[in-house]
Amino acid sequence: MSLQKINEKKPLIHCITNYVVANFTANGLLTIGASPVMADAFEEVAEMTRIANALLLNIGTLNDRTVQSMLAAGKSANEHQVPIVLDPVGAGATAFRSQTTHTLLQQLKITLIRCNIGELAAIAGANWQAKGVDSGSGELDVVQTAKMIAKKYNCLVIVTGKEDVLTDGQQVEIIAGGHERITKITGSGCLLSAICAALLASSNEPFEDLAALLREYKQISLNAYASMGTFHENFFNQLEQFAEVRV
């Protein structure tokens, strides 16, 4: 249902993302009918964001150049009412990632933060042991922390894991299910963030539609695992099928 909304709207998504998942993200967005455009040059990002329907900021392979581009694109997005999804990949793993995440949250109006538990902990300043860009380990009340961050930054927050948590600071949706095999595809979380951006560009009920999207994404991983053939390709086939608009 949520993927179908994207397929009907066919939004243009400006992605400033990491080079590990850029191809996977572009193919994932194309598969569901969205149009990805990757552009990270300071000279052009503000202009590109202006014509886009949503902006994705993913710090997975950030550097000093692209951080400046993210800020410039974000300011353009805010100016032109383009929704922003922030994927703070690896926040907590290094000071550079934590500080960049805080800078983006301070200087921009973010619509949605999509992160894992370790990144949530880093944003909240909680005690946590990061493991690179994986979620790491520690003790955290995910729901309460997510609500607190959502209130603080006046945004939506999605924390994915075995159970996904979605909150706007008041309402909370918890979505269980899915197949863990998806954690062996690099960028499955990054792609989800990109799809969330596409959905924000296509929805009039973001909270309800994001909750539905999280359920669809979990179902897709189950279906991909259950299908004949390879998980990776099945995953794309399922994405495409879920995005098909029945008339």
Place this chain on the structure above:
Amino acid sequence: MSLQKINEKKPLIHCITNYVVANFTANGLLTIGASPVMADAFEEVAEMTRIANALLLNIGTLNDRTVQSMLAAGKSANEHQVPIVLDPVGAGATAFRSQTTHTLLQQLKITLIRCNIGELAAIAGANWQAKGVDSGSGELDVVQTAKMIAKKYNCLVIVTGKEDVLTDGQQVEIIAGGHERITKITGSGCLLSAICAALLASSNEPFEDLAALLREYKQISLNAYASMGTFHENFFNQLEQFAEVRV
């Protein structure tokens, strides 16, 4: 036939291309027997181009650093009679892309421009609504515009879409067919540009061989769609089969 020529020659293709499609392009070139080398550091591009059989310049994720590298590589290519294919990804979407495209066309002798309709419109300065790196929408006499650009820059022009147009400014070939499913694989146009570079390095009759290549590429997408399994993998299998040299 054209893919077989590449497979027999096994040319080395220096690609300065975007990080979204670099992996797909490298695998595509390897599949047909060409050797890709991706190198975009200013310190080395002139030297790398000198030992290559063709140079691909693709501005998909350009930045100030790589634009300088493209110019340096291009000048080395011109000096050493290495053919250049320009793929002006997203020209028209931002001023930076349009200006870079013009700079490359002004300062280098380009052998072939491979673009979509929106990028052609941008090069020609025509009125057009770009949509990121997609072709966008508008009214344009593609054949006449392509001929005009080919004459202006004394180069070959390929404009791909539902119908592909190939021209050297005088002759025109129009190739229809193919399956639109290929538009859901990111970089299918970028890979075609890279394959065109490989063909220019392997052909004594560029116009005729490029026309044949465009027909083969369309047939490959039809075959990939008709095969069992996933389109993406079938696409590579078909590429490989078409490149096989029958003895």
Place this chain on the structure above:
Amino acid sequence: MSLQKINEKKPLIHCITNYVVANFTANGLLTIGASPVMADAFEEVAEMTRIANALLLNIGTLNDRTVQSMLAAGKSANEHQVPIVLDPVGAGATAFRSQTTHTLLQQLKITLIRCNIGELAAIAGANWQAKGVDSGSGELDVVQTAKMIAKKYNCLVIVTGKEDVLTDGQQVEIIAGGHERITKITGSGCLLSAICAALLASSNEPFEDLAALLREYKQISLNAYASMGTFHENFFNQLEQFAEVRV
């Protein structure tokens, strides 16, 4: 057996690698139970390496910025006893790559060099005709040269090709077999380097375990070729199966 050791240890591998193979490398490491983290910003690499179990330095798409990051990460690795694998992609093809390789070997204590014959020749200063990032052609006593380089830099050396050579400067293992179809997947050598890094983080007998890994990798390519379906996906399936820990 070696892949199983990685799967049991689940090491975190900090990869500074090229954008052509970053996705493939990340997926390959995830497939065998390792955790990849790609980070190349000077501001964070020393910190990221400190928490990693091994560091991979791959110069496939090096530039002035990332060379500085490689040096900073390498120094942090040496300081914190984190093993380093160097993959000198394209050494010999340009002066920049040859010089960078020498700088890394001079300034850092490298644990393992994983290269092809052309790159070995470049490190040794031997006469050789490079072909981009392919091995090229020439005459070289691979075993003697590899032993000499291993002694000179007090490191392990793996030279892959039709026959792989592994040496610590004294002992030599030569591993034949495998299927050449793997040479049509870009980054199959780069991924092997990353897996070697993961193994160095997981093994108490590096020489024996690296030899076993080279045999497993060759067997995986044979199995992938013999399986129904596509080589590329079979390759990942085989990787996963070999990494499965039998209890």
